[in-house]
Amino acid sequence: MFKKIATVGNGAAGETTPSYADRATAKVDLAIDALAEAIAAADAIVVGAGAGLSTSSGLTYEGERFERLFGDFIERYGFHDMYSAGFHPYATLEEQWAYWSRYIWYNRYEPAPKDSYAKLLRLLGDKDFFVITTNVDHQFQRVGFPKERLFYTQGDYGLWQCSVPCHAKTYDNYATVKRMVEEQRDMHVPSELVPHCPVCGEPMGMNLRADDTFVEDEGWHEAALRYRSFIDAHTTGRMLFLELGVGANTPGIIKYPFWRSVFDNGDATYACINLGETYAPSEIRTRSILIDGDIDAVLDELLATTHTPCADGPVPAAI
Ligand SMILES: [Zn+2]
Numbered sequence: 114m115f116k117k118i119a120t121v122g123n124g125a126a127g128e129t130t131p132s133y134a135d136r137a138t139a140k141v142d143l144a145i146d147a148l149a150e151a152i153a154a155a156d157a158i159v160v161g162a163g164a165g166l167s168t169s170s171g172l173t174y175e176g177e178r179f180e181r182l183f184g185d186f187i188e189r190y191g192f193h194d195m196y197s198a199g200f201h202p203y204a205t206l207e208e209q210w211a212y213w214s215r216y217i218w219y220n221r222y223e224p225a226p227k228d229s230y231a232k233l234l235r236l237l238g239d240k241d242f243f244v245i246t247t248n249v250d251h252q253f254q255r256v257g258f259p260k261e262r263l264f265y266t267q268g269d270y271g272l273w274q275c276s277v278p279c280h281a282k283t284y285d286n287y288a289t290v291k292r293m294v295e296e297q298r299d300m301h302v303p304s305e306l307v308p309h310c311p312v313c314g315e316p317m318g319m320n321l322r323a324d325d326t327f328v329e330d331e332g333w334h335e336a337a338l339r340y341r342s343f344i345d346a347h348t349t350g351r352m353l354f355l356e357l358g359v360g361a362n363t364p365g366i367i368k369y370p371f372w373r374s375v376f377d378n379g380d381a382t383y384a385c386i387n388l389g390e391t392y393a394p395s396e397i398r399t400r401s402i403l404i405d406g407d408i409d410a411v412l413d414e415l416l417a418t419t420h421t422p423c424a425d426g427p428v429p430a431a432i
Pocket residue numbers: 275276277278279280310311312313314315
């Protein structure tokens with residue numbers, strides 16, 4: 114069952130019957146079946162999630178959602194997307210935090226428009242799994258993924274740190290951000306809400322890996338250690354490395370290590386779900402399942418797929 118290979122997106126053009134669209138659909142269906150089987154048969158699963166998963170769950174940073182949430186900032190500055198607007202050199206900290214508090218609130222504390230993360234949790238069921246993610250919106254924890262099975266490598270919108278930083282500690286920002294959103298007027302938060310470091314007095318900043326000032330706090334190191342332990346304990350056996358929405362920006366964190374782990378373990382499978390961007394090196398291609406599609410829709414199909422019990426594996430429960 115691990116020999117199946119199903120990819121789409123590279124078909125030859127010009128064929129008439131069946132249509133390219135039909136063949137692509139058939140290949141996606143085949144790949145989804147293969148992935149459902151691989152999940153059912155896996156001894157353990159490592160999930161690697163990137164920005165594409167949050168985008169698929171409706172946490173989009175441009176277009177209608179951006180215009181609805183930041184219409185006033187767009188009108189004043191002509192911003193095009195939520196991400197780049199975060200780097201604008203605002204004249205005052207009061208205005209900067211008016212922008213950032215809204216940014217944090219709607220991407221970290223409000224539920225995502227779609228329940229893609231919850232679907233993934235249902236799909237994993239009682240499997241032994243671990244999640245590594247470059248996403249900083251903490252949607253995994255929000256839908257109930259156990260914290261001890263998560264490694265957020267790049268930070269958390271929900272944490273602040275000293276901007277210097279003068280010490281390696283992070284601070285939960287929920288209560289202050291909530292007040293900032295509620296009390297901001299004319300795109301400014303009240304001055305008394307602007308956060309300052311309790312140690313050195315400099316402005317607080319986001320705990321995001323944007324440069325070398327990123328604070329890796331105690332929780333970060335503990336999660337890194339747990340992830341490393343999980344990987345080290347699963348170098349053999351039917352491992353599934355499930356990559357969701359990982360782009361090309363930081364391939365060294367998830368994508369390349371996943372390829373390496375699958376290459377090193379002949380019983381491992383690599384699966385990649387991503388819209389418009391799926392690839393596996395030739396060395397592991399026969400053990401790769403590539404699904405070029407919308408992650409949320411693919412999760413729906415996986416949850417609806419009936420599994421064929423595996424001769425040499427556990428009988429999968431209905432999921
Ligand atoms: Zn400080």
